[in-house]
Amino acid sequence: MNIRFDFIMHWLWTIAFALLALSGLAMVGPRYGWLLSYDIASADFVHRVVAGIYVLLTFVSVAYEIVRAVRNDNKRSAWFIIGSSGYQLFTFITTLVFIITGAIIWVCMDSNMAATAFALYIHEKLTYIVIGSLIWHIFMKAHALLWPRKRVKDDKAL
Amino acid sequence: MMQRPWFKAFIWFAATSFFFMASGVLISYLGPEPTEAQVMAYMKGMMAAMHNSLMGFSMSLEEDSVLKALISQTASVTIPLIFTGIGFGVLVRLRRGGLG
Numbered sequence: 001m002n003i004r005f006d007f008i009m010h011w012l013w014t015i016a017f018a019l020l021a022l023s024g025l026a027m028v029g030p031r032y033g034w035l036l037s038y039d040i041a042s043a044d045f046v047h048r049v050v051a052g053i054y055v056l057l058t059f060v061s062v063a064y065e066i067v068r069a070v071r072n073d074n075k076r077s078a079w080f081i082i083g084s085s086g087y088q089l090f091t092f093i094t095t096l097v098f099i100i101t102g103a104i105i106w107v108c109m110d111s112n113m114a115a116t117a118f119a120l121y122i123h124e125k126l127t128y129i130v131i132g133s134l135i136w137h138i139f140m141k142a143h144a145l146l147w148p149r150k151r152v153k154d155d156k157a158l
Numbered sequence: 159m160m161q162r163p164w165f166k167a168f169i170w171f172a173a174t175s176f177f178f179m180a181s182g183v184l185i186s187y188l189g190p191e192p193t194e195a196q197v198m199a200y201m202k203g204m205m206a207a208m209h210n211s212l213m214g215f216s217m218s219l220e221e222d223s224v225l226k227a228l229i230s231q232t233a234s235v236t237i238p239l240i241f242t243g244i245g246f247g248v249l250v251r252l253r254r255g256g257l258g
Binding site: 003007011014015018021022025027028029030031032033034035038039040041043044045110128131132134135138144145147148 | 160173192197209
């Protein structure tokens with residue numbers, strides 16, 4: 001079976017972001033708590049643990065892109081989560097903003113309330129924008145949802 | 159891989175979860191004000207998160223003066239040991255013919 005690195009990263013990142021978005025939304029406020037039956041303790045724990053995985057995935061992706069750039073590898077990574085244009089660029093920028101604001105919230109929560117409040121505002125509003133963009137992304141790639149009519153035995157076709 | 163039924167099911171699950179989240183945002187944002195019981199449930203959840211989460215764990219470490227003293231005492235022993243170990247390691251490598 002020939003599975004590409006960018007394909008694996010795409011779906012690992014999808015799982016990580018889905019868990020982060022769901023656990024994060026439940027913590028936004030009393031209006032949103034019903035999403036996880038007001039189990040904020042579990043949401044908080046999941047959010048912090050998956051945030052670490054999310055940062056790691058982003059770090060690996062950036063390192064991979066740097067190595068590709070050094071090697072002058074211009075081959076297009078269609079599945080990759082970050083890139084220099086289009087939705088890949090949007091994901092790269094929003095991911096960095098998520099990580100920076102998330103780190104500010106985590107570190108400054110007890111010491112700097114102004115920084116925490118500002119970072120929380122950006123983190124929350126960006127979540128809505130990215131979830132909306134993901135709906136658009138799913139709509140644009142809706143062909144991936146089509147169920148295969150017959151079983152394809154060629155595993156190389158991603 | 160994309161043609162495998164179990165992977166298709168996963169893609170459907172992932173896509174559905176994002177639609178659930180988008181719908182959840184709209185329902186929460188446009189819905190009625192939260193009731194007092196909902197606010198209390200949220201506050202209770204936040205308090206539980208403070209105690210059970212990693213932040214609560216670090217807070218309990220901060221509040222425990224005995225544990226803090228123990229950590230600082232053990233650190234005062236282990237940190238010099240780590241650096242001495244690194245130094246000896248480098249020395250052994252140098253004596254055996256360089257670092258390369």
